[in-house]
Amino acid sequence: MHVSKAVITAAGRRQRTLPLQSLIDRDGTEKSVLRILVEEAIDAGIDEICVVVRPGDENAYAAVVGEHAGRLHFVAQTEPLGYGHAVLCAQKFVGGDPFLHLVGDHLYVSRDNQGCAHRLVQIAEAHDCAVSAVQPTRESLLPYYGAIGGRRLSGRDDLYQIDTVLEKPTPTEAEQRLLVPGLRAGHYLCFFGMHVLTPTVMEILGRLLADENNRGLPLSTALDEIARREQYLALVQQAQRFDVGVKYGLLTAQVALALNGRDRDEVLTRMLELLAVREMKG
Numbered sequence: 001m002h003v004s005k006a007v008i009t010a011a012g013r014r015q016r017t018l019p020l021q022s023l024i025d026r027d028g029t030e031k032s033v034l035r036i037l038v039e040e041a042i043d044a045g046i047d048e049i050c051v052v053v054r055p056g057d058e059n060a061y062a063a064v065v066g067e068h069a070g071r072l073h074f075v076a077q078t079e080p081l082g083y084g085h086a087v088l089c090a091q092k093f094v095g096g097d098p099f100l101h102l103v104g105d106h107l108y109v110s111r112d113n114q115g116c117a118h119r120l121v122q123i124a125e126a127h128d129c130a131v132s133a134v135q136p137t138r139e140s141l142l143p144y145y146g147a148i149g150g151r152r153l154s155g156r157d158d159l160y161q162i163d164t165v166l167e168k169p170t171p172t173e174a175e176q177r178l179l180v181p182g183l184r185a186g187h188y189l190c191f192f193g194m195h196v197l198t199p200t201v202m203e204i205l206g207r208l209l210a211d212e213n214n215r216g217l218p219l220s221t222a223l224d225e226i227a228r229r230e231q232y233l234a235l236v237q238q239a240q241r242f243d244v245g246v247k248y249g250l251l252t253a254q255v256a257l258a259l260n261g262r263d264r265d266e267v268l269t270r271m272l273e274l275l276a277v278r279e280m281k282g
Helices: 033-043 058-063 066-071 083-088 116-127 139-144 171-177 200-209 219-229 249-259 264-281
Strands: 005-009 022-024 030-032 048-053 072-076 099-103 106-110 130-138 146-152 159-167 187-197 232-236 239-243
Touching: 005 033, 005 083, 022 033, 022 249, 030 033, 033 048, 033 066, 033 099, 033 106, 033 116, 048 058, 058 072, 066 072, 083 200, 083 219, 099 116, 106 116, 106 187, 106 249, 116 130, 116 187, 116 232, 130 139, 130 146, 139 171, 139 187, 146 219, 159 171, 159 219, 187 219, 187 239, 200 219, 219 232, 239 249, 249 264
Parallel strands: 005 048, 005 099, 048 072, 130 232
Antiparallel strands: 022 030, 099 187, 106 239, 130 187, 146 159, 146 187, 159 232
């Protein structure tokens, strides 16, 4: 397997403007959220990137990625038919190739110089199969994520064979169907917002979405079927994910980028000054 394509979904109503927001990246340069995601993909060896957008957003998105605009292809999701449909919109771009998939309202901050997508692509190519990034997540956060059940691969403490995928399970569902040996009690492996998928997912989505009752179908339903049809792994990411669409999400992501970047000392100094002033006023 060689992964050279990526699909970024950014057509959701609450996603539309988020990729256009600006942050200071770890290298100290001001960039849009979309550009940071595009560079994450490029660092993983990706040559071409398809961005799924709302109709009319193409020019605005192309304008915020700088010199990377030539790598981008745009596909419009003309109807708001859900996450699974958004991924399916890129079917022609994907063709018969595996692809890296990122969501346009998340940023990823690794603890070292190797990007999260780079690590994920390496595992997918080495094992010649689909791989989803996951992270141990406490039970109270299950309503926000898809989650997996499976077993740890022999000789690895960060790689699991997936046998079940559920979208935003209840604690009872998770306890019954998503137990993973070795995790702390009350924790489950939830999606990190980053996948390497085989073209099988497009065939499954096309079939499922042909049924009108499946409009708004989550991607997780198709991923659960992949787990039953072919080898499908989960890689635990030792990194942080940030949903920039939630309250203070952009702020939290910015702080994380700054504290893991070249301006760390300057940012820490300013934060300490702000806290000192607050204490003096108190």
